[in-house]
Amino acid sequence: MTGAFIIEGQYDKDLNDFYGDGFTRRVPPIVVNQLGSVPGLSVGAFLGPGPNFSVNGRIQPTIKMAGKSVAMWRIVNSASRAGMYFLPPTSLQWKQIAQDGVQFKEENYQANTSQTFTLMSGNRADLLVKAPAYNEKDKSKNVYPVLVYNTVDPSDRPPARPFFPTATLMNVEVTKDGQEMQFMPQAPAFPPFLKDIKDSDITGTKIIKFATKPGTPSAQQQTIDGKQFDGEVGAVVLLNRSEEWKIVNETYPPSTGPQISHPFHIHINPFQVTELFDPNEVLSSPNGAGTVTINSVTDAQGVTTTTVTGSAETNFTRDFHIGDWIWTNGQAATGPPAAPPGIVQKIVDEHTLLIDTNKSVNAASPYQIAVPLYTIDANNVRAGQCLIDPNNPKPCTKPPATNLIWWDTFAIPSGNNFYNAATNTWTQVPGHFRMRSNFVDYAGYYVIHCHILAHEDRGMMTVVEVAPLQSPYSHH
Numbered sequence: 001m002t003g004a005f006i007i008e009g010q011y012d013k014d015l016n017d018f019y020g021d022g023f024t025r026r027v028p029p030i031v032v033n034q035l036g037s038v039p040g041l042s043v044g045a046f047l048g049p050g051p052n053f054s055v056n057g058r059i060q061p062t063i064k065m066a067g068k069s070v071a072m073w074r075i076v077n078s079a080s081r082a083g084m085y086f087l088p089p090t091s092l093q094w095k096q097i098a099q100d101g102v103q104f105k106e107e108n109y110q111a112n113t114s115q116t117f118t119l120m121s122g123n124r125a126d127l128l129v130k131a132p133a134y135n136e137k138d139k140s141k142n143v144y145p146v147l148v149y150n151t152v153d154p155s156d157r158p159p160a161r162p163f164f165p166t167a168t169l170m171n172v173e174v175t176k177d178g179q180e181m182q183f184m185p186q187a188p189a190f191p192p193f194l195k196d197i198k199d200s201d202i203t204g205t206k207i208i209k210f211a212t213k214p215g216t217p218s219a220q221q222q223t224i225d226g227k228q229f230d231g232e233v234g235a236v237v238l239l240n241r242s243e244e245w246k247i248v249n250e251t252y253p254p255s256t257g258p259q260i261s262h263p264f265h266i267h268i269n270p271f272q273v274t275e276l277f278d279p280n281e282v283l284s285s286p287n288g289a290g291t292v293t294i295n296s297v298t299d300a301q302g303v304t305t306t307t308v309t310g311s312a313e314t315n316f317t318r319d320f321h322i323g324d325w326i327w328t329n330g331q332a333a334t335g336p337p338a339a340p341p342g343i344v345q346k347i348v349d350e351h352t353l354l355i356d357t358n359k360s361v362n363a364a365s366p367y368q369i370a371v372p373l374y375t376i377d378a379n380n381v382r383a384g385q386c387l388i389d390p391n392n393p394k395p396c397t398k399p400p401a402t403n404l405i406w407w408d409t410f411a412i413p414s415g416n417n418f419y420n421a422a423t424n425t426w427t428q429v430p431g432h433f434r435m436r437s438n439f440v441d442y443a444g445y446y447v448i449h450c451h452i453l454a455h456e457d458r459g460m461m462t463v464v465e466v467a468p469l470q471s472p473y474s475h476h
């Protein structure tokens with residue numbers, strides 16, 4: 001069972017001063033869950049992202065809004081596993097005003113209108129949502145779906161996986177126009193203690209490594225810094241200091257299943273993200289010529305070979321590099337009805353590829369070629385790709401340097417495998433982000449953990465100890 005505590009303050013008062021008393025409580029919190037997702041406590045078998053979402057206990061409910069009115073939605077992703085990637089709304093408009101219970105600064109409020117955003121398991125967002133005018137001409141056209149992708153990693157949804165379907169989270173039914181309402185012209189007042197953490201504020205750094213260790217499904221382990229949770233302290237910080245932590249994800253497909261962006265969650269104080277490196281980011285995903293079938297065969301020794309066979313129009317030697325992904329919209333012959341991903345292991349000829357998946361696609365299917373943004377192969381850098389040092393990978397682009405959003409849950413990009421043609425070798429490169437936090441207000445113990453429940457319960461958690469500057473014991 002899940003729910004939400006709402007702690008009100010100046011932020012709510014500013015909203016209610018503008019929109020009228022009770023505005024922030026008019027729409028109940030939108031608590032999203034996945035009913036019936038399997039916790040998977042005893043085995044680590046790949047469960048997929050799990051079923052689609054419920055909203056306050058109902059599947060795809062309809063909420064009503066008067067035409068041209070503005071409402072506030074507080075959305076809580078309390079699902080035990082999957083994240084939601086919100087597609088831009090059609091006809092509805094929204095502006096995000098808070099993330100993970102912390103309000104947006106004016107600049108960030110102004111900079112976003114009807115943008116996509118992702119709520120991983122544990123994330124929350126506040127939106128101001130504006131309804132379009134009631135459609136008098138065609139009264140049947142007053143229902144607007146809120147569409148999401150069910151996701152645990154960017155590699156499982158567009159643009160990396162172009163054929164992935166959307167899910168309807170809920171519907172908005174627009175009723176007769178009320179009085180026209182506008183988005184608040186300015187964000188609620190921003191308290192000084194939420195100012196950016198400067199370089200000069202940082203008094204310490206740490207590296208925290210999340211990992212899914214490969215093995216048979218029941219032998220897979222979810223660890224932080226190589227350990228399953230045993231109650232010991234994993235990180236010590238002094239009270240009232242600011243630190244910068246590099247949060248690393250050493251989870252590599254396909255030995256642990258597909259990519260997983262473990263949602264890093266820390267209690268007590270939020271953080272700002274100063275660097276984000278996702279080794280699974282794609283540069284482009286063009287359509288390939290012709291169609292493919294995929295045939296997966298496991299021999300008596302248990303070795304699986306998966307062959308992609310192209311139609312007469314395909315030209316794999318021209319279109320693919322080893323390490324690219326191939327996606328189809330065909331149905332898997334076994335397993336869940338999803339298009340299997342494949343990382344190209346070998347380009348045999350114009351009409352034959354070997355890929356790393358273990359699923360078949362029997363019907364001739366269109367396909368797309370996902371070209372990774374990053375490469376470690378200095379001799380084969382394609383236009384637009386970024387060359388990285390696998391031992392010290394750096395992102396192509398930096399987040400903005402100022403007005404950073406505050407989070408308490410953030411998906412650590414999954415690791416990936418990179419091919420170097422010169423040495424004919426594969427290298428694992430982990431994903432990471434860097435975050436800064438003020439360890440204030442509270443001395444004592446609390447936890448960091450993966451917000452995927454089955455990972456947290458199976459050991460992906462550790463203790464942060466915030467020690468007061470002076471010993472809590474005094475002697476006379």
Ligand SMILES: [Cu+2]
Pocket residue numbers: 222260261262263450451452455456460
């Ligand atoms: Cu996890």
